[in-house]
Amino acid sequence: MPGLRLDPRASILLLLCSFVPPICFNSPPASAAVFAAYLLVALGALDPGRLRAAALLLPSLVLSSALLWGVFLGEGEVLFHLGPLAWRDVSGWFGLAMGLRFGAWSLAGLAFLARVTVEEMAWGLHRLGFPYPAAFTLSLSLRLAGQFSDTARMVFEAQRVRGLDLEGGSLPSRVRRLVPMLVPLLVLSLRRVNQMAMAMESRGYGGGPRTSWLDFRWRTVDTALVLACVALTLLCVGLRWHGLGVLLQGRL
Amino acid sequence: MSLLSLENVGFTYRRATERALRGLNLEVAAGEWVGVLGGAGAGKSTLAGLVCGLLPRFASGVLEGRLLLDGRPPGDWDRAARAARIGLVMEDFEAQLFLGRVDLEVAFGPENLGVSRPEMEQRIREALAVVGLEGLEARPPDTLSGGQRQRLVLASVLALRPALLFLDEPWSDLDPGGWPQLWSTLRRNVPSGILTASDPSHLEGVDRLLLLREGQVLAQGDPASILADDELLDRAGVPLLPLAALFRRMGRDERPASVEEAIGLFPATPRDRAAPAEPPSLGPPVLEAKGLSCVYPDGTAALTGVDLTVRGGEMVAILGRNGSGKTTLARHLAGLVHPTAGTVRVRGRESGARAAPRLGTEVGYIFQNPDHQIFAETVLDEVSFGPRNLGCTPGQVAERATEALAAVGLDGLESEDPFALPRGDRQRLAVASALAARPQILLFDEPTTGLDASSIAAMMDLLHGLAGSGHTILFITHSMELAAHHARRIVLLDAGRILRDGPARQVLHDSPALDRAGLHAPPLVELAARLGLQACHVEELAACLA
Numbered sequence: 016m017p018g019l020r021l022d023p024r025a026s027i028l029l030l031l032c033s034f035v036p037p038i039c040f041n042s043p044p045a046s047a048a049v050f051a052a053y054l055l056v057a058l059g060a061l062d063p064g065r066l067r068a069a070a071l072l073l074p075s076l077v078l079s080s081a082l083l084w085g086v087f088l089g090e091g092e093v094l095f096h097l098g099p100l101a102w103r104d105v106s107g108w109f110g111l112a113m114g115l116r117f118g119a120w121s122l123a124g125l126a127f128l129a130r131v132t133v134e135e136m137a138w139g140l141h142r143l144g145f146p147y148p149a150a151f152t153l154s155l156s157l158r159l160a161g162q163f164s165d166t167a168r169m170v171f172e173a174q175r176v177r178g179l180d181l182e183g184g185s186l187p188s189r190v191r192r193l194v195p196m197l198v199p200l201l202v203l204s205l206r207r208v209n210q211m212a213m214a215m216e217s218r219g220y221g222g223g224p225r226t227s228w229l230d231f232r233w234r235t236v237d238t239a240l241v242l243a244c245v246a247l248t249l250l251c252v253g254l255r256w257h258g259l260g261v262l263l264q265g266r267l
Numbered sequence: 268m269s270l271l272s273l274e275n276v277g278f279t280y281r282r283a284t285e286r287a288l289r290g291l292n293l294e295v296a297a298g299e300w301v302g303v304l305g306g307a308g309a310g311k312s313t314l315a316g317l318v319c320g321l322l323p324r325f326a327s328g329v330l331e332g333r334l335l336l337d338g339r340p341p342g343d344w345d346r347a348a349r350a351a352r353i354g355l356v357m358e359d360f361e362a363q364l365f366l367g368r369v370d371l372e373v374a375f376g377p378e379n380l381g382v383s384r385p386e387m388e389q390r391i392r393e394a395l396a397v398v399g400l401e402g403l404e405a406r407p408p409d410t411l412s413g414g415q416r417q418r419l420v421l422a423s424v425l426a427l428r429p430a431l432l433f434l435d436e437p438w439s440d441l442d443p444g445g446w447p448q449l450w451s452t453l454r455r456n457v458p459s460g461i462l463t464a465s466d467p468s469h470l471e472g473v474d475r476l477l478l479l480r481e482g483q484v485l486a487q488g489d490p491a492s493i494l495a496d497d498e499l500l501d502r503a504g505v506p507l508l509p510l511a512a513l514f515r516r517m518g519r520d521e522r523p524a525s526v527e528e529a530i531g532l533f534p535a536t537p538r539d540r541a542a543p544a545e546p547p548s549l550g551p552p553v554l555e556a557k558g559l560s561c562v563y564p565d566g567t568a569a570l571t572g573v574d575l576t577v578r579g580g581e582m583v584a585i586l587g588r589n590g591s592g593k594t595t596l597a598r599h600l601a602g603l604v605h606p607t608a609g610t611v612r613v614r615g616r617e618s619g620a621r622a623a624p625r626l627g628t629e630v631g632y633i634f635q636n637p638d639h640q641i642f643a644e645t646v647l648d649e650v651s652f653g654p655r656n657l658g659c660t661p662g663q664v665a666e667r668a669t670e671a672l673a674a675v676g677l678d679g680l681e682s683e684d685p686f687a688l689p690r691g692d693r694q695r696l697a698v699a700s701a702l703a704a705r706p707q708i709l710l711f712d713e714p715t716t717g718l719d720a721s722s723i724a725a726m727m728d729l730l731h732g733l734a735g736s737g738h739t740i741l742f743i744t745h746s747m748e749l750a751a752h753h754a755r756r757i758v759l760l761d762a763g764r765i766l767r768d769g770p771a772r773q774v775l776h777d778s779p780a781l782d783r784a785g786l787h788a789p790p791l792v793e794l795a796a797r798l799g800l801q802a803c804h805v806e807e808l809a810a811c812l813a
């Protein structure tokens with residue numbers, strides 16, 4: 016639904032709801048069904064660039080989860096050995112389900128960030144009862160993360176020109192070589208944050224009751240989607256209650 | 268009653284031994300714009316922090332004297348009420364943008380004041396119109412050019428509709444010619460304010476001038492008479508206006524305020540005066556770009572078919588408006604990035620994107636902001652970083668570091684903390700760090716940004732010294748004056764293509780090309796052109812007119 020613009024409050028509530036269904040199941044078929052549903056939603060929400068990033072990230076997430084759980088959970092029959100480590104079938108299937116669960120959460124988060132700007136998120140959180148300074152600080156830190164990566168790129172180039180090579184060598188030597196990156200980054204970031212705080216205050220931030228340029232109206236479609244999501248969430252909880260979609264009882 | 272009143276105001280930062288400001292008396296009345304002129308350390312930003320109520324809150328220190336904004340100390344005001352009385356635009360514009368859309372950025376101030384939505388809409392529209400950003404409301408600020416972002420900061424403060432505006436050198440990234448146009452719009456729209464600068468050419472049209480040096484007032488009053496007092500300006504460490512500098516160089520007493528006035532002071536000038544001789548012959552090509560193109564992942568063509576040959580010993584300025592491809596070209600020449608198409612050859616060898624640690628050994632790249640690279644505890648360690656990465660022996664490292672520090676005039680400061688150096692010295696330290704890899708070609712990205720007049724002069728002397736010792740120098744600049752004064756050759760870029768490439772005086776006198784590139788010739792070039800001369804800077808013009 017590329018053209019659909021929801022009220023940010025609805026988007027936040029949908030995001031919160033979306034964390035529940037994946038956690039209800041730990042069998043691969045049920046987790047795969049939930050994952051597929053989330054993938055459909057994400058396909059409608061994400062731009063090609065983010066989809067490509069998700070396509071690169073998710074298979075490795077699912078496979079590494081299956082591999083690690085399969086080795087370390089210790090449930091089921093040993094299917095094969097990875098050197099000194101044994102990979103067990105039930106553990107592996109459980110790991111696959113966990114990978115799909117994390118994948119579904121990632122898709123939900125990506126879809127949210129693709130459709131809701133950080134300012135809209137702050138607006139929504141504030142309208143849902145969060146104190147404005149907390150909501151604004153959250154949005155500001157997300158925006159600063161982007162600026163931080165730009166600064167990091169420039170610092171890296173400045174040091175690369177002076178011969179800094181972060182490739183190769185032992186782990187301790189690599190860590191030591193990060194110092195010329197981290198010090199300027201830290202100094203510049205602290206300076207930036209201080210200047211930003213001054214700029215915010217000089218523009219009246221923290222002065223008292225404020226109004227908002229962003230303006231959203233809660234519409235029927237918001238109510239319908241939130242209710243549908245809550246219903247689906249309750250359905251998933253009910254299925255879990257009856258033991259459906261569960262590979263290992265007693266485990267989330 | 269004055270909008271702002273300072274009575275014997277002084278300020279000492281915590282742990283500082285000297286006052287940053289002392290004994291300052293200043294009244295700013297409604298309808299008045301006051302210019303504050305002074306070099307680095309004059310106290311301009313401290314003054315901004317004090318009158319806007321940010322000091323001593325954000326940097327502790329001791330305030331002396333009496334400072335009143337509309338009859339009350341700035342610190343006593345409620346933040347929103349104070350923001351509606353006095354607006355501040357600081358030099359570092361990037362730190363003043365923190366929202367994801369142009370309209371949201373402009374709305375941030377009015378939101379904090381509790382302004383209603385319909386009025387906010389009007390304020391956003393008006394503020395964006397004043398700075399020339401209409402129609403860009405939905406754009407994310409990080410997709411705007413540096414100059415547009417700087418205008419956006421101004422709009423976001425204008426939307427507060429402050430009675431008094433404090434502008435602390437807000438032009439670092441504006442295109443050449445952008446400030447005079449913006450300043451004249453501001454004068455029409457904002458009745459009162461304070462404008463600080465380290466170069467008087469940015470202060471044209473202020474009602475009153477305050478001249479500061481090391482936190483102390485040297486003079487206050489009529490701008491024309493202060494700017495005509497060469498001795499006073501010399502004491503303050505600020506440059507003369509270009510036309511005044513020309514007349515001083517010629518030993519004349521007049522100090523014309525405009526090109527028109529200057530022309531009237533010359534008798535009829537023969538139009539066939541010979542231009543000064545070209546510099547001596549240059550070495551073989553050391554840097555060549557052929558068909559260089561760069562297309563960003565989003566499809567934007569940053570460079571298109573650039574052909575450029577630079578010979579050994581040349582001093583080349585790369586000019587162009589924001590987004591014209593200057594920095595992208597420089598990054599390709601330095602081997603920091605692979606071209607989408609075309610080649611870069613350094614001394615005949617194709618370079619492509621070179622790998623560390625040899626990256627800076629042929630082409631040294633000095634970034635605009637030295638703080639992007641400083642990390643060591645001492646100046647010597649900082650400069651030794653490059654040679655160490657190259658695998659030099661301790662003896663070679665010491666030899667290279669000492670040599671590089673001497674070349675930039677920082678010898679004797681080896682054990683100093685680099686973070687404690689003034690900005691001008693940190694910039695020199697960045698040059699020394701590049702020199703320690705012993706490259707023969709040096710690329711400077713805006714080497715004078717953030718420097719005051721005396722530091723700019725010192726930096727450009729350094730560039731000339733390096734050129735004199737056999738280095739090939741390329742520098743990117745926003746400043747037409749800098750290019751006119753220091754470059755022998757100018758490469759003029761527009762929309763990722765070379766629009767003109769030739770001797771500086773030829774390019775600077777090519778008005779159609781400059782117009783197309785959105786640039787304007789500096790006043791001395793304009794004067795020379797009106798007199799039928801091809802000179803570019805004070806010395807050349809004085810020699811022609813002598």
